[in-house]
Each structure stands twice: as structure tokens, then as C-alpha cells.
Amino acid sequence: MYKCAIILAAGEGKRMKSNTPKVLHKVCGKEMINHVIDNIRSAGIEEVNVVIGKGAGKVQKGTESRNISYSVQAEQLGTGHAVMCAEDFLKGKKGTVSIFVGDGPLITEETVRSLTNYHEAEGCSATILTSVMADPLKYGRIIRNANGEVEKIVEFKDCNEAEAKVNEINSGMYCFDIEALLNTLGKLNNNNNQNEYYLTDVIEILKGEGKKVGAIAVDVDEITAVNSKQELSVANEIMRSRINKMHMDNGVIIMDPRSTYIDCDVVIGQDTIIYPGNVLEGKTVVGEECTLYANNRLTDAVIGDRVTIESSVVLESRVGENTTVGPFAYIRPETVIGSDARIGDFVEIKKATIGNGTKVSHLTYIGDAEVGEKCNFGCGTVVVNYNGKTKNKTIIGDNVFIGCNSNLISPVEVENNTYIAAGSTITNKVPEGSLAIARARQVNKENWVHDKYNK
Ligand code: UD1
Ligand code: CA
Numbered sequence: 001m002y003k004c005a006i007i008l009a010a011g012e013g014k015r016m017k018s019n020t021p022k023v024l025h026k027v028c029g030k031e032m033i034n035h036v037i038d039n040i041r042s043a044g045i046e047e048v049n050v051v052i053g054k055g056a057g058k059v060q061k062g063t064e065s066r067n068i069s070y071s072v073q074a075e076q077l078g079t080g081h082a083v084m085c086a087e088d089f090l091k092g093k094k095g096t097v098s099i100f101v102g103d104g105p106l107i108t109e110e111t112v113r114s115l116t117n118y119h120e121a122e123g124c125s126a127t128i129l130t131s132v133m134a135d136p137l138k139y140g141r142i143i144r145n146a147n148g149e150v151e152k153i154v155e156f157k158d159c160n161e162a163e164a165k166v167n168e169i170n171s172g173m174y175c176f177d178i179e180a181l182l183n184t185l186g187k188l189n190n191n192n193n194q195n196e197y198y199l200t201d202v203i204e205i206l207k208g209e210g211k212k213v214g215a216i217a218v219d220v221d222e223i224t225a226v227n228s229k230q231e232l233s234v235a236n237e238i239m240r241s242r243i244n245k246m247h248m249d250n251g252v253i254i255m256d257p258r259s260t261y262i263d264c265d266v267v268i269g270q271d272t273i274i275y276p277g278n279v280l281e282g283k284t285v286v287g288e289e290c291t292l293y294a295n296n297r298l299t300d301a302v303i304g305d306r307v308t309i310e311s312s313v314v315l316e317s318r319v320g321e322n323t324t325v326g327p328f329a330y331i332r333p334e335t336v337i338g339s340d341a342r343i344g345d346f347v348e349i350k351k352a353t354i355g356n357g358t359k360v361s362h363l364t365y366i367g368d369a370e371v372g373e374k375c376n377f378g379c380g381t382v383v384v385n386y387n388g389k390t391k392n393k394t395i396i397g398d399n400v401f402i403g404c405n406s407n408l409i410s411p412v413e414v415e416n417n418t419y420i421a422a423g424s425t426i427t428n429k430v431p432e433g434s435l436a437i438a439r440a441r442q443v444n445k446e447n448w449v450h451d452k453y454n455k
Contacts, residue, residue, distance in 0.1 A: 001095045001096055001120050001198065002094060002095030002096070002177075003041045003044070003046075003047075003095055003097075003098070003116060003262050004045060004046075004047040004048070004049060004089075004090075004093065004095070004096075004097050004098075004170040005035065005045045005047070005048045005049070005097065005098045005099070005100060006048075006049050006050075006051045006071075006083060006086050006089065006090075006097060006099050006100070006221075007036055007040075007048065007049070007051065007099075007100045007101070007102050007230045007247070008055075008079055008082045008083070008099065008100070008101050008102060008172075009021075009023045009033055009050050009052055009059055009101075009102030009103075009198075010050050010051045010052055010054060010056075010072075010073040010076055010129060010411035011053070011054060011076055011086075011103075011299070011382060012053075012054040012055075012076065012084050012166060013054070013227065014163065015228045016057070016225045016226075016227070016228060016229060016230075016232075017228075017229070020053030020058070021054060021058050021059050021062075021064075022054075022102070022103055022148060022178045022202070022226070022227075023059060023060040023102035023140075024055075025057060025105055025232055027105045027106075027232070027235050027236050027239050027264075027284050027331070028225075028243055028261075028262070028263050028264045029238060029263030029264055029265065029266075029281055030105075030263070030264050030265070030276060031062050031063070032102060032103060032104075032105035032226060032266050032395060033050065033059065033062070033063055033102040033105075034062070034063060034066060034174065035105035035106075035239075035264070035375045036064065036100050036101075036102060036104065036105060036106075036107060036211040037066045037068060038048075038066075038110055039107055039109045039433065040098070040100065040112055041066075042109040042112075043049045043109045043110075043112035043113045044113070045112070045115070047069075047072055047097060047399045048069070049068065049069045049070065049086050049089040049146055050063060050068055050069075050070050050071070050102070050232060051067075051070075051071045051072075051073050051083070051086050052070050052071070052072055052073070052080045052346065052453075053074060053075070053082075054076065054447075055082050055172060056070075056072060056219075058168040059102075060066070060403035064426055066107075068224065069089060070419070071088065071089055071290075072085060072087040072130060072139035073085040073087045075279060076409045077190070077196060077197050077245070078190065078194070078196025078199070079172070079196070079197075079198060079199035079200070080185065080196070080197035080199040080200075081188075081189040081196070081197040081200060082150065082199070083099065083181070083185060083199055084188075084232070085089070085167035085426045086186050087182065087185065088180055088208040090178050090181070091182070094179060094345070095174050095177075095178055095440060096116055096119060096120060096176070096177065096178065097175070097176050097178050097181060097211045097229060098112065098115065098116055098173070098174070098175045099174050099176065099199070100172075100174075100256075101172045101173065101225060101231045103225050103226045103227065103434045104129065104171065104172065104173065104224070104225045104226075104240060105222060105226065105235055105239070105240055106222050106223070106224055106235060106425070107173060107220060107222050107223065108222055109408035111129070111210075111218050111222055114174055114216065115127060115129050115173070115175055115216060115237025118214060118216050119175035119214060120239065120391075121174075121421055122212065122214050123212060124175070124177070124211075124214040124283060125174070125177045125180040125206050125212055125213065126169055126174060126176050126177070126180070126181075126203055126206050126211070127174060127175045127211045127213070127214040127215065127216065127294070128142065128150060128171070128173075128174050128203065128204065128213070128214070128215040128216075129171040129173040129174065129207075129215075129216060129217075129218060129223065129333055130142050130168050130170060130215045130216070130217045130218075131168070131169055131171055131217055131218055131219065131222070131223050132167050132168050132169075132217060132220070133167055133220050134154075134167070134269035136167055136168075136169045137156075138156045138157075139156065139169035139170060139171075140153045140154060140155045140156065140169060140170035140172075140200050141154050141156070141159055141163050141164070141166040141168070141169060141170070142166065142168040142169065142170060142215060143166065144168075149164075149207075149211045149213070150195065150203065150207070150214070150215050151203075151207055151263075152200075152201075152203055152204035152207065152418045153170045153198075153200035153201075153203050153233040153448065154200075155192065155193070155194070155195055155200065157192075158192050158193050159166065159263070159412045160406060162243050163448060166199065168175050168217070170217070171222075171440065172198060172223075172225065173223065174199075178234075178408075180206060181212060184202045184206060184289070185202070187205050188197060188205075189199050189201075191272060192230060193368045196278065196290070199308065199329045221238050221259045224238065233443065235296075236414045238305055239264065240261060240262070241444070242258065243262050243263075243264055243322075244257040244260055244262060245257075245264065245265075245312060247268050247317060248272060250268070251270030252269075252270065252274065253271070253272070253273040253274065254272075254274045254277040255273070255275050255276055257299075258359050259276040259277055259278075260274055260276065260278055261278070261279045261280070262278075262280045263280060263281045263284070265282065265283055266280045266281070266282075266283075266284045266285070266286070267284075267285045267286070268280070268286045269286060269287045269288030269289070269305065270288055270289075271288055271289045271290060272286055272287070272288060272290040272291070272292070273290070273291050273292065274292045275292060275293045275294045276294050276295075277294045277295040277296075278292050278294070278295070278296050278297075278298075279296070279297045279298070281299040281300070282299050282300040283296070284298045284301045284302070284303075285298060285301075285302045285303065286298070286307075286346070286359040287303055287304045287305035287306070287307065287321065288305045288306070289305055289306045290303060290305065290307045290308065290324075290413055291305060291307075291308045291310070292308075292309050292310075293308070293310035293311065293326075293328070294310070295310075295327075296309050296310070296311065296312050296313070296314070297312075297313045297314070297315075298313075298314045299313075299314070299315045300315065300316045300317065301314040301316070301317055301318070301319070301320040301331075302319070303317065303318075303319045304319060304320045304321035304322070304323070304339060305317075305321045305322075305324070306322045306346050307320075307322065307323050307324070308323075308324040308325070309324070309325040310325070310326040310327040311327040311328050312325050312328065312329040312330065312331065312359045313329075313330050313331065314331040315331065315332055315333050316332075316333035316334060317332070317333060317334065317336065317349075317359055318335070318336045318337065319336055319339070320330070320341065320356065321340075322339050322340045323337055323338070323339060323340060323341040323342065323348055324342050324343070324344075325337075326343070326344070326345065327345050328345045328346050329344065329345065329346070329348070329349075330347070330348040330404050331343070331348075331349050332348065332349065332351070332442050333350070333351065334350075334351040335349045335350065335351060335352050335353070335354070336352075336353045336354070336358035336379050337349070337354045338353075338354060338355045338357070338358065338373065339356045339357075340356055341354055341355075341356065341357060341358050341359065342358075342359040342360065342361060343360050343411050344359075344360065344361035345361075345362055345363070346360045346362060346363045347360050347361075347362065347363070347364045347365075347366075348356075348364075348365045348366070349365075349366045349367070350366070350368070350370040351368050351381075352365040352366045352368065352369050352370070352371065353369075353371065353435065354371045355371055355372040355373035355374070355375065355398065356373045357373050357374040358371055358373060358374060358375040358376070359374070359375070359376050359377065360377040360381075361376075361377070361379070362379040363379050363380045363428070364377050364379075364380065364382070365381075365382045365383060365387075366381075366383045366390070367383055368383070368385040368392065368393045368394065369383050369385070369393065369395070369396065370393070370394075370395045371396045371399035371400075371409075372396060372397045372399070372416065373398045373399070374398055374399050375398070375399065375400040375401070376400075376401050376402065377402050378379065378401075378402050378403045378404035378405065378406065378422060379404045379405070379445060380404050380406075381402050381404070381405070381406050381407075381408070382403040382406075382407050382408070382411060384407050384408060384409045386408060386410075389411075389416075391410075392410035393409040393411050394408050394410045394411065394412050394413070394414075395411055395412075395413045395414070396408075396414045397415045397416035397417070397418070397432070398399045398416045398417070399417045399418075400414050400416070400417075400418050400419075400420070401418075401419045401420070401422065401423030402414075402420045403419070403420055403421050405422060406420050406421075406422065406423065406424045406425070406426065407424070407425040407426065407443065408420075408426045409425065409426060409427045411427045411428060412426055412428065412429065413430070414426065414430040414436075415429070415430060415431055415432040415433075416428045416432050416433075417432055417433050418431075418432065418433065418435070418436065419435040419436070420436045420438075421433075421435065421436065421437040421438070423439045424437060424438035424439050425438050426438050429448045
């Protein structure tokens with residue numbers, strides 16, 4: 001059967017107290033609405049329409065990579081009105097429309113599937129996704145008749161005392177037969193405590209017309225909606241623990257899941273060990289059998305197999321297999337480090353390539369450089385890439401030994417198999433096979449202390 005989906009995302013989200021539209025707030029690195037879109041798509045529903053209103057431009061921009069269509073709800077007159085604004089999207093279609101909320105990022109692909117499967121298998125005109133809550137708070141209540149059939153949904157603000165006590169709540173997510181929904185939207189009114197056109201009233205109308213209304217219940221974690229920053233933290237926590245569990249199921253060792261923060265698109269190989277305080281963000285990929293000791297931030301980093309990283313930051317860079325990084329290294333964007341390399345403590349590398357087997361063990365800055373294989377950087381080496389106006393490039397060959405506390409003034413080239421004496425300031429090319437010494441000769445002034453101070 002034909003399937004499509006509508007996501008309601010026109011509301012302002014006042015309680016978020018934010019300049020960013022509510023649905024663009026991120027949960028584990030991805031905007032809430034994009035979680036919803038991606039899960040709908042994974043469940044096999046291709047055509048997605050998002051109802052936008054408040055912050056429409058930003059929401060459109062934040063979802064543009066998803067290739068969806070939009071309906072505009074200029075004034076927020078309720079969830080029923082929001083769906084009316086998507087009438088053009090639905091008109092002429094026959095089949096099932098699933099409706100989701102942009103602030104419910106925890107809905108899973110499996111649940112989207114079981115909701116539509118149930119709806120279609122049972123031949124329902126409407127199927128509600130519900131949940132049972134110990135404390136049902138402000139959610140709409142599912143009111144069933146003596147036979148256990150769903151009669152209607154009553155909003156919390158419109159509940160009588162008995163209805164308020166009902167524990168089964170409306171997730172705000174449903175499936176509808178498209179024609180049945182279109183025929184009902186015109187019958188909605190706003191005679192309620194919030195003077196809004198409630199989508200939830202469609203249920204009672206359909207039931208009154210003798211149509212079949214179904215409901216399936218899911219765990220409350222899946223339907224938790226985010227209306228405030230506090231609820232955003234709850235959603236993050238739920239998503240985070242799902243992500244950590246998925247990686248552990250795949251064979252990753254996470255020492256303390258409660259202090260491990262992994263974004264939803266991160267990939268990690270099996271037998272990698274993750275110590276507390278790791279933050280793995282964006283499109284980071286970590287290989288197999290790596291050790292991430294405590295306190296790293298890896299953002300859009302690609303890490304090979306058997307790499308060890310400790311207390312370091314790696315941004316938009318690649319690290320080859322068997323390499324060790326840190327403690328306290330700072331690898332900045334566009335860096336490519338080879339395999340079997342060593343990047344040690346207090347080393348900063350920016351926009352540079354470092355060849356296989358090269359060691360940069362301590363207190364060194366390398367920026368805008370190409371470094372070959374099996375080089376050794378002495379402690380305190382600085383690639384002086386900036387002259388105050390422009391950034392310039394340094395090229396270093398293979399098997400270069402750079403003595404401690406050297407400066408390489410860019411642009412400059414150091415050829416293969418060379419040595420640079422400690423304390424040198426290199427401004428000219430160092431030709432292959434040579435030793436470069438670029439420092440003042442030592443002068444000893446004998447008896448200087450005695451002559452000056454008469455000691
Ligand atoms: C809604 C349901 C309630 C359910 C709850 C689940 C109605 C009347 N009530 O209540 O039964 O328990 O969700 O979270 O449907 N939106 C628009 N346009 C509008 C109003 C809302 O696009 O005019 C969007 C919002 O951006 C949001 C979603 O619809 O993404 C839900 O709106 P919200 O105002 O949060 O509804 P609730 O009062 O929480
Ligand atoms: Ca809500």
C-alpha cells in the first residue's frame with residue numbers, strides 16, 4: 001500500500017527558551033527532526049512532508065539535505081490545523097499517511113514499521129501510537145469504552161477528573177487512511193480549553209462514523225517529547241544509552257557508559273576499548289582494537305586500527321594504524337597522520353601530513369607542512385608557518401632528524417636524510433644528506449665573572 005508521512009514542526013517551542021527552533025536542537029549530534037525523518041525513511045516511507053511555521057526558514061535549511069517537501073502553517077492554530085495546512089500534499093493520494101511530531105526524536109524505525117503494519121493489516125481508518133505512563137503528566141489521554149475500543153483522545157487541559165487518571169497516553173503519532181483523514185479535517189472545531197484545532201479530535205469523529213480505530217502501545221522512552229532543555233537532556237540520555245548499547249553489542253568495550261558520549265553516526269570497530277570521558281562526535285570512525293584512554297574529543301576523525309589516544313583532541317583529521325596520540329595532543333583540521341607514528345604530549349598539528357613511522361614526541365607545533373616518513377622531531381620544534389600576513393608551507397622529506405628547539409621558517413624545504421642541529425633556525429633549503437647548523441657559535445669569555453664583579 002502507498003505510504004507517506006507528515007511531520008508537525010510549526011510550533012514555536014516557547015519552553016525551550018532558545019533562538020534555535022525547537023526541532024533543530026540536537027540529540028546525540030543530530031537535529032531532532034532529522035532523527036524522525038531518517039527513521040521514517042529507514043522504515044520504508046519515502047515521501048515525507050514537514051509542516052513548518054515558526055522559524056520556517058531555519059527548519060527548511062536544517063533539513064535541506066533530507067530531500068523532503070514542506071507545507072506552511074503561517075499561524076499555529078493547533079495540530080489539526082497543522083495537518084489541514086498539508087492538505088495539498090495529501091490530496092489525490094490513496095493509502096496510509098503516518099503523522100509524527102518533530103519534537104519526538106526517540107521514535108525508532110521498528111516502531112514506525114509496526115505501527116504502519118498493524119494499521120494496514122487491521123484495516124483501520126486510524127491507528128494511534130500510545131504508551132502507558134505511571135505519571136501521565138500533560139499528555140492527551142486515551143479513552144476506551146467498555147469493550148476496550150478507543151473512543152477518543154482527551155487533552156489534559158480538557159480532562160474531567162476520571163479522564164485525568166487514565167494512564168494510557170497519546171504519543172501524538174498516528175497512521176491514518178488518507179481519504180478518511182481528509183474527509184474529517186473539515187469537521188474539526190476549536191471549541192476547547194485552548195481554542196485550537198486538535199488533530200486528536202479526528203479519532204472521536206471517525207469512531208462516531210463507525211470507522212475502525214486501532215492503537216498499539218510502545219515503551220514510553222520512544223515517545224518522550226522534548227519541550228524544554230531539561231527534557232532535551234532526558235532525550236539525550238535515552239539516545240546515548242541506546243547508542244552505547246549498540247556499540248557494546250557490536251563488540252566495543254565501554255568502561256563506563258554513563259560517561260561516554262558517542263554521536264549517532266559514529267562507527268567503532270570491535271575490541272576497541274573506551275575509557276571514561278570520551279566524546280566521539282560527528283562522522284568519526286574508529287578502527288578495531290584501538291584504546292581510547294580517558295578524556296578525548298574526536299570530531300569527524302578517522303582513526304585506523306590499533307591506535308592509542310589519550311587526553312587529546314582530534315578534529316577533522318585522519319590517524320593511521322598503530323599510531324599513538326597524546327597525552328595532551330591537539331590535532332586540528334586537515335591533518336593526516338600515517339601509521340606507526342607517534343604524536344606525543346603538548347604537540348599541536350594543523351593542516352599537515354605526517355608520514356609513517358615519524359615521531360613528534362613532545363612540545364612541538366607543526367602547521368601547513370608535509371612531513372615524510374621516519375622523521376624525528378626534537379622537543380620544542382616549531383614550524384613557523386605564519387609571518388604575520390600569510391601562512392606558508394614547509395616540506396620535510398624522509399629520515400629527517402630535527403634537533404631540539406629548532407625553528408623552521410616557512411616556506412622552506414628540508415630534503416631526505418638530513419640532520420638539523422639543535423637550536424637551529426632554518427630559513428634556507430637543507431639539501432639531501434647534509435647537516436644544517438643555523439645558530440650562533442658558542443663564545444666563552446674566560447674570567448668574565450671575576451673581571452666584572454671581582455669575585
Ligand atoms: C500533542 C497532542 C497530545 C499528545 C502530545 C504528545 C494534540 C491536540 N495533542 O499535545 O494528545 O499527548 O502531543 O507529545 O494534538 N504543532 C504544529 N502546529 C500547531 C501546533 C503544534 O505544527 O499549530 C506541532 C509542534 O511543533 C509539535 C507538535 O505539533 O512538534 C506537537 O505540538 P504540541 O503543542 O507540543 O502538542 P502537545 O500540547 O504536546
Ligand atoms: Ca509536545
